[in-house]
Amino acid sequence: MRHCMFCMDSEDIASLCASLSISECDGHVQLLDGKIMAEAINRLSLCVVGKVLSRKIVNRDAFIRVIGKIWQIKQGMDIKPVTGNTFSFHFRDEHDLKVVSGSPWCFDNALIVLERPVSMGTIDSLVLNQADFWVQIHQVPLLCMTMEIGRFLGGMIGIVLEVYGGTSGDCVGKFLRIRVQVDITRPLKRYLQVDIFENKTETIMVLRYERLPNHCFRCEMVDHTTSECREKESGPIVNGKEVFPFGI
Known part of the structure; x- marks a missing residue:
């Protein structure tokens, strides 16, 4: 059967090219003009x-x-x-x-x-597996409200692009705000666990992603919504409804 090239997607065309047998009758390698x-x-x-x-x-x-x-x-x-x-x-x-x-x-x-x-x-x-977000880090102790610690905490989320210092240039306010490149092939992090004084005392810092679109509340992936999730295990049922482990 003959295939119309306009009906084939890139994967079909790539497979077709891979199966080709190049011979001399197809011509010689040509160089493209510099201009x-x-x-x-x-x-x-x-x-x-x-x-x-x-x-x-x-x-x-x-x-x-x-x-x-x-x-x-x-x-x-x-x-x-x-x-x-x-x-x-x-x-x-x-x-x-x-x-x-x-x-x-x-x-x-x-x-x-x-x-x-x-x-x-x-x-x-192309990998298409990274997305940039402004992430708010809440419940940060005042001791840790610095640009340097903000960059360290942002590194626990992804690749840090920017630490927002406000109009004063210092990290002051209710939360740290970090611009982070996130690996979207993995579930979104909900919080950070940090041992600040290295005394085995754990501090929990909650994350909030700005302008986060619809995503899956069952597995916390951003490449599909809850209704599209293929996760086999469902959450507990309360009053006839599934309770998702992740929320807004």
């Missing part, structure tokens, strides 16, 4: 790939229509479906590209994971 490459590299530098973390296929037309309005792009942007819930975004201006730093972004209450391609920009090389 053409420079233009292509510049275009790739303004490209971002994003994936909507949902186990249901999103409405592509609605996504393309809505996301431009959410991001408030000024110079225009081209959005192309790649495969499933994955899209490529080609910006026309470096300033508009900064919208990526405003993550987390959501569509239909599902998290959008963004990654900038490098090298040749092959889709298979």
